[in-house]
Amino acid sequence: MALLSLQNVSLAFGGPALFEDVSLHVERGDRVGLLGRNGCGKSTLLRLIAGELKPDSGAVVCRQGVRIASLPQDVPADLTGTVYEEVLCGLGPVGQDLLRYHRLARLVRDGDESRLQALLESQQSLEASGGWPLEQLVGQVLSHLHLDGDVPVCDLSGGVKRRVLLARALVGEPDVLLLDEPTNHLDIDTIDWLESFLLRSSLTLLFVTHDREFLKALATRTVELDRGHLFDFACDYPTFLRRREETLHAEEQQWQRFDRKLAQEEVWIRQGIKARRTRNMGRVRELQRMREERLQRRNRTGKSRLQLQEASRSGKLVAELEGVCFGYGDKPVVKDLTTTIMRGDRVGIIGPNGVGKSTLLKLILGQLAPQQGQLRLGTNLEVLYFDQLREQLDPDATVQQNLSGDQDTVLVGGTPRHVYGYLQDFLFTPDRARTPVRILSGGERHRLLLAKLFTREANVLVLDEPTNDLDLETLELLEELLAEFSGTVLLVSHDRAFLDRVVTGTLVYEGEGRFVDYVGGYQDWLRQRPVPEPEPEPVAAKPAKPAKSKPERSRPRKLSFKERRELEGLPLRIEALETEQADLHEKLADPAFYKEQGDAVSAVRDRMTCLEEELAECFVRWEELEALAE
Incomplete structure (x- = not known):
């Protein structure tokens, strides 16, 4: 029996069915990458498997005793306590025992000796249940995800809260782990660690991701959700791409043959009176069936038509920084940076979360003045800044209202366009354009932000994490758009494949405020970066009296036979x-x-x-x- 199965599951929310009679079987050890367009129901499918939703028909069946943990795309509103306490919830009863032990230990340290016996009993209980190794795992996961266990969860940003939820899911070591965009808000080092952690573990995975490198590293199966149906490809991601193209080509040819036959039958049924008297009623019934089949066909959603409105060319020089320094108090954020950005450069900025990448962007754009060094900006700069935190959407307003208010037209590069026509370029149908933003998927909200951004003209485009939640096809179109853009691009991203396909150079954080210039993308940086020197061995203290005999010289150990x-x-x-x-x-x-x-x-x-x-x-x-x- 499979570890979990979807058996003829269907689900709809008042419109076209998200799933129509879909089935899926997951065996122990499978690592299933779930792909599909934004809004097609990937997150809903994970919620069905997690038991948070019930299907309209069919069943989700799990083997007895199977434990499922999940990382949702949206952060729940009921997170309380400290980061450490929230992560311990992923350990179940053992987590509660660990939490009780630490609370008792804190009381005893504060002088409450009446709790000493309870503390000893709690310690013995943890030794019997194997709780101590799990506490070590919690510490490792918190460290690698850059989480402070003592911080209240309510004080954290949405992105950091998702890291807390990821830690909670990982430490429980469930039989099945459901991950919805796990690399969002993670820096490259943390993504590398997460890949290695999941590859070493024996976890069964179902995961949704836009990160192609993460997908290639992990997926042993690729499942696509397309027009309400699941298509299961028992292969890795690169093989899936080739086989999907073959499948879509075969489908298109089959539909063309069907449509030709339907057209011939429509001509036949409309022939003269003599032909109608002698027509075959079985053929008429077959025509009715074909009409119904054609009516029920769900065509594949078209591609986005992304287009940037380019302003007049900037000067040849965009920005020149020489010995630039900036910090907050005693903490250097940017230290002694010298670099030149010319028109047409596409520069990627790489570094861990919280090191000052956004501050660096503000310095380059002249929004912050350097505390030391010189900054020279070019002429005729028209800057567009894409930042999810700045471009807020009203969740209660519709897609159309967020873009154009109550107007039927929107100005795109100074030219009026009907708002529905413009939104269709970003794959929003008229019905979807009248939908409140609060029920959109994360990727659809992201597309709406891009739609707002691309109504304006620019010759310098600043993108701060533009790839989060975008489906893979829209991501590839955005890459093509940026490649054709004749202006300058400044890009902050943790998407390794996106960096490789877009940027011509990188500024990489290398500690203590130092950002270093490299030519090329992410893989080029990996080849060029300096190899870290091994830490020197600690020097032993000299003895008070020197030994009379000559000390033996330390020799490196050689290979045995x-x-x-x-x-x-x-x-x-x-x-x-x-x-x-x-x-x-x-x-x-x-x-x-x-x-x-x-x-x-x-x-x-x-x-x-x-x-x-x-x-x-x-x-x-x-x-x-x-x-x-x-």
């Missing part, structure tokens, strides 16, 4: 494992395998998980032995 043989055999071992892995990938990508092999599918997936773990161990061991051999 057995280790040399192991090192020589590791490349062949890795090659054999990778060959087996490639063969299994090919087998899983073949639809016929699932029809002929039956229960063998689960065994192959289990072997794939073992292979990944063995390969990771081999590479770590190879690195250790190579270091000793140098």
Whole structure:
């Protein structure tokens, strides 16, 4: 039996059905990437699996005892207590025991000796239930997600609250983990850690993400939600892209053949009286069936038509910074920065959350004056700044009202356009344009923000995390748009693929306020960045009296004979494992395998998980032995 199954599930909210008779089976160890257009129902599907919603028909069936944890896209309003207390909720009863222990310990430290016996009993209970290793896991997760356990959750921003919810989901080590846009509001280092954590774990995953690198690293299956139906591709993301194109091409050809036949039958039914007297009633009934089938067809949503309104060209120089410094109190935010940005440059800014990337943007744009150094701005700069925190939407107003108020037209680059026509460029139908913003998906809200932004002219475009929640197709269109934009782009993003496809240079934070210039995108920076020097060994204190005998010189340990043989055999071992892995990938990508092999599918997936773990161990061991051999 599958770990969880959707069996002929249907669900609608008054309009076209989000799901029509869909089925899905998830086995233990699967890592399923769930894809689909913004607003197609991906988040709703995760809520169905989590038990937060009930289907109109069909059933969601879980194996007995299966534990499910989830990271929602929207932050609940009922989060209370400190970060540490909220994360402990993910551990269930053990988490409550840990919380009780720490509260008792705090009372005893404050002098309440009457609680000492209760503290000892709590400690024994945690030792019996295995609570201490889980507390260590909580500490590790909080550290890697850059969370302070003592801070009240109510004081945090929405993005940091999502990191708290992610930590709560991870520490519980559930059987099934549901993640809705897990990389939103995470910096690149944290995303790398999350990828490694999930790859090392044995968790079964269903996740929605716009991050293509994250998707490529994790997904062993790719499931697309399209026009109310689920299409299951038992393959990784790159293979899915190729197979989906083939599937859509075949569908289009099938529809063309159907439409040609329908047109012929419509001509036949309208022939003269003599033909009508002799017509075949079975053929008439077949025509009625074809008409109904054509009426029920749900065409694939078209592509967004994004277009930037370019202002007149700026001067050749956009900004020149020489020895620029800026800080708050004793904390340097930007230190001794020298760089030049020319017209047409597309600069990505990379760094952890909270290091001052937004401050750097304000310095480059002249919105902040440097405390030291020189800033020279170019001429004729028309700047558009995309920042979700600045471009607020009224949740109770409709999509149209947020864009044009009560007017039927909107000025786009100084030219009036009907608001419905303009919104259709961003995939909002007239019905959707009359919808309150509060019921839009995160990606649809993001598209609306882009629609507002692109009504204005610019020759300098500043994008602060523009990719959050966008579906993959709209993301690729935005990349094409920026590539064709003749102006200057300043981009803050943690999306590695987006950086590689858009920017021509990067400013990377390297600690203590230093931002360093690199040519190219994210992968180019990885190749160019300096290798961190190993920390020096601590120097032992000198003895009070020198020893009479000459001390032996410390020599690095050399490889033993057995280790040399192991090192020589590791490349062949890795090659054999990778060959087996490639063969299994090919087998899983073949639809016929699932029809002929039956229960063998689960065994192959289990072997794939073992292979990944063995390969990771081999590479770590190879690195250790190579270091000793140098």
